[in-house]
Amino acid sequence: MDLSTPIRAALTLEKLPRRQRGTVASIDWNRLAEAEARRLRELGFDEGVGIEVLHRASLGRGPIACRIGRMTVALRRAVADTIHVAPLSVAAIA
Amino acid sequence: MNAAPLVALVGNPNAGKSALFNALTGARQKVGNYPGVTVERKSGRLVLDDGRPVELVDLPGAYSLEPSSPDERVTRDVVTGKGSLERRPDALVVVIDAANLDNHLRFALQLIALGLPVVVALNMVDLAERDGLVLDPAALSRDLGVPVIPTVAVRKRGLDDLKAQLTDTIGGGAPHAEPRTLETGGALQRRARQIAASAVVSEAPARRWANMADSIALHPVIGPMLLVAVLFVMFQAVFSWAAVPQDLIDSGFAWLEAAVKAALPDGFLQSMLADGLIAGVGAVIVFLPQILILFLFILVLEASGYMVRAAFLMDRLMATVGLSGRAFIPLLSSFACAVPGIMATRTIEDEKDRLTTILIAPLMTCSARWPVYTLIIGAMIPNREVMPFVRLQGLVMFGLLVMGIAGAYFAALVLRRTVTKGASSGFMMEMPKYQMPQLKDLAIGLWTRAVIFLKRAGTIIAATTLVLWLLLSFPKPPANSGISPVDYSVAGRIGDGIEVLVRPIGFNRDIALALLPAMAAREVAVSAIGTVYAIDDTSAGGEDKITEKLRGRWTLPTALAFLMWFVFAPQCISTIAVTRRETNGWKWPAFMVGYLFAAAYIMAGITYWLAVAAGL
Numbered sequence: 053m054d055l056s057t058p059i060r061a062a063l064t065l066e067k068l069p070r071r072q073r074g075t076v077a078s079i080d081w082n083r084l085a086e087a088e089a090r091r092l093r094e095l096g097f098d099e100g101v102g103i104e105v106l107h108r109a110s111l112g113r114g115p116i117a118c119r120i121g122r123m124t125v126a127l128r129r130a131v132a133d134t135i136h137v138a139p140l141s142v143a144a145i146a
Numbered sequence: 147m148n149a150a151p152l153v154a155l156v157g158n159p160n161a162g163k164s165a166l167f168n169a170l171t172g173a174r175q176k177v178g179n180y181p182g183v184t185v186e187r188k189s190g191r192l193v194l195d196d197g198r199p200v201e202l203v204d205l206p207g208a209y210s211l212e213p214s215s216p217d218e219r220v221t222r223d224v225v226t227g228k229g230s231l232e233r234r235p236d237a238l239v240v241v242i243d244a245a246n247l248d249n250h251l252r253f254a255l256q257l258i259a260l261g262l263p264v265v266v267a268l269n270m271v272d273l274a275e276r277d278g279l280v281l282d283p284a285a286l287s288r289d290l291g292v293p294v295i296p297t298v299a300v301r302k303r304g305l306d307d308l309k310a311q312l313t314d315t316i317g318g319g320a321p322h323a324e325p326r327t328l329e330t331g332g333a334l335q336r337r338a339r340q341i342a343a344s345a346v347v348s349e350a351p352a353r354r355w356a357n358m359a360d361s362i363a364l365h366p367v368i369g370p371m372l373l374v375a376v377l378f379v380m381f382q383a384v385f386s387w388a389a390v391p392q393d394l395i396d397s398g399f400a401w402l403e404a405a406v407k408a409a410l411p412d413g414f415l416q417s418m419l420a421d422g423l424i425a426g427v428g429a430v431i432v433f434l435p436q437i438l439i440l441f442l443f444i445l446v447l448e449a450s451g452y453m454v455r456a457a458f459l460m461d462r463l464m465a466t467v468g469l470s471g472r473a474f475i476p477l478l479s480s481f482a483c484a485v486p487g488i489m490a491t492r493t494i495e496d497e498k499d500r501l502t503t504i505l506i507a508p509l510m511t512c513s514a515r516w517p518v519y520t521l522i523i524g525a526m527i528p529n530r531e532v533m534p535f536v537r538l539q540g541l542v543m544f545g546l547l548v549m550g551i552a553g554a555y556f557a558a559l560v561l562r563r564t565v566t567k568g569a570s571s572g573f574m575m576e577m578p579k580y581q582m583p584q585l586k587d588l589a590i591g592l593w594t595r596a597v598i599f600l601k602r603a604g605t606i607i608a609a610t611t612l613v614l615w616l617l618l619s620f621p622k623p624p625a626n627s628g629i630s631p632v633d634y635s636v637a638g639r640i641g642d643g644i645e646v647l648v649r650p651i652g653f654n655r656d657i658a659l660a661l662l663p664a665m666a667a668r669e670v671a672v673s674a675i676g677t678v679y680a681i682d683d684t685s686a687g688g689e690d691k692i693t694e695k696l697r698g699r700w701t702l703p704t705a706l707a708f709l710m711w712f713v714f715a716p717q718c719i720s721t722i723a724v725t726r727r728e729t730n731g732w733k734w735p736a737f738m739v740g741y742l743f744a745a746a747y748i749m750a751g752i753t754y755w756l757a758v759a760a761g762l
Binding site: 087092093094108114115124127 | 209245277279335396462471
């Protein structure tokens with residue numbers, strides 16, 4: 053199973069389908085408040101790290117739970133929208 | 147000058163520092179499974195293998211040396227020696243979650259670069275292995291340049307090795323190196339990831355069952371339903387499980403009261419002990435089982451990791467009043483007691499957010515309200531089944547709880563638009579792995595709470611009850627005058643004075659009497675009512691329970707208004723004191739007391755007049 057080929061980099065974490073694995077392609081650091089950007093980095097968000105959306109809360113636009121590295125992190129959609137993801141090919145899984 | 151070397155436990159949140167601290171020092175520090183359990187430094191003593199004592203401090207978890215919340219500031223100040231009152235540690239034990247290596251190593255690298263002697267405790271290696279992750283501590287030690295000891299703090303594994311290494315590190319008088327400058331941001335992150343990757347021997351994909359558990363717990367529809375169900379079961383259990391032990395305690399105190407009355411001659415001493423102390427304190431201690439059951443539930447929620455899932459589910463709702471899901475954790479803790487709840491707000495980064503959370507925390511139904519609610523509901527609300535498994539008394543209790551939450555919601559809504567106005571803060575939180583709560587930790591948590599409760603009963607509550615008894619007992623009415631002793635007493639007359647103020651909201655003189663000493667602590671209202679009716683008991687039998695007496699003297703609208711009063715009224719010295727400490731001044735506690743009393747008066751009044759109009 054080949055999970056290493058990025059197919060496109062046009063997706064933000066906010067739009068990434070659930071359970072679709074990817075890697076962080078880029079993060080719009082300048083769209084984030086300074087403290088927010090720092091916390092995001094401290095939680096392990098960085099270019100090249102494996103990422104996957106695990107859950108989306110209900111109640112309209114609730115937060116997102118995603119796996120980053122080996123950790124699960126909850127964040128709001130506005131922040132998720134600044135994180136661009138390169139999805140990995142899932143042809144082999146499907 | 148303290149001669150014992152100072153060693154600090156430091157690391158990311160939820161790495162298991164407090165568990166390690168407890169295991170090393172035999173202390174009983176609170177542990178839990180969510181980031182931000184420890185919000186202040188705690189110290190204890192550890193004896194090294196060579197017999198030397200060491201002062202060990204447990205620091206709040208942090209993600210880096212640039213603090214973003216008050217609890218992280220404590221950690222930064224201690225390890226960098228910037229705190230004016232703090233001694234700089236002689237060595238650091240950097241605690242790392244083995245399953246979260248790449249992330250925790252980032253902070254570890256920063257700490258190592260400070261130049262203090264460091265021992266790394268690679269904690270929770272058992273969970274990492276359960277996760278399919280096998281690590282090589284030797285490789286990690288080589289890359290970091292400091293000793294690395296694998297540990298499982300909760301099972302006391304690796305402690306001897308850790309102590310031996312500490313003895314070595316401190317005993318050798320390890321020199322403090324010069325602080326080094328580190329790469330920052332992304333570069334530091336990448337180095338941490340590289341080191342982590344080279345320490346991994348083998349790795350299997352992360353566990354499936356935790357994902358399955360979260361698929362239910364965080365499900366868009368099932369998740370919130372589950373949360374409501376958990377809270378509902380929790381509050382029903384408080385009523386139904388506690389019945390038997392409560393009856394036992396109740397009959398114990400009744401027996402004691404009767405024994406004292408039989409053993410002592412009629413008069414001052416007999417009345418003071420039986421009517422004052424035993425009736426008053428007993429009326430409060432009866433609620434110990436309920437409080438412990440409530441705490442058990444909250445401890446299990448905290449220890450299992452579900453608390454953060456609840457925060458996740460609540461974030462959207464909290465956002466509508468300008469708060470975040472993170473504030474939900476201190477607020478849920480406030481159901482047990484607002485004091486630790488308010489202290490737990492230190493993990494909230496945004497200052498306005500934190501202040502708002504502090505101001506609404508007293509609206510959560512803390513355990514001190516349970517005695518008041520239970521007594522009045524038990525006496526005045528029929529316990530009929532309204533639907534299978536749901537009784538009216540439990541439903542009213544749940545209603546009061548919801549009232550508190552709704553009040554807090556509305557208060558936050560108004561506060562965030564007026565006095566604590568500010569940009570809406572974000573929500574970004576690490577979700578811990580689920581863990582089976584350790585029986586011992588639960589037992590310690592319950593024991594600590596029981597001791598605090600009994601201490602309160604023995605001090606604040608006993609003292610205010612005794613003072614009230616004295617004021618209620620003197621002066622004595624003339625013999626055969628037919629005047630009730632309470633009416634004639636000093637307290638009775640004070641009560642008459644206060645009654646004028648509270649009559650518009652349906653309160654009687656007895657309530658006015660109970661409210662005053664209950665300023666110290668809410669439970670005192672119960673013991674005060676107990677004392678008033680014990681003294682006023684002119685009937686021949688005289689051994690009626692308080693509930694029987696309440697039924698004879700209170701109307702339902704009065705009882706409902708009284709309950710509503712306690713939803714809002716900030717009657718707790720400890721809460722006011724902790725608010726003063728956490729906000730550094732009297733301004734905010736004064737504001738809090740003011741707005742809550744106003745709300746209590748208005749809401750109790752509305753309740754009373756609605757109930758009267760409804761013909762209850």
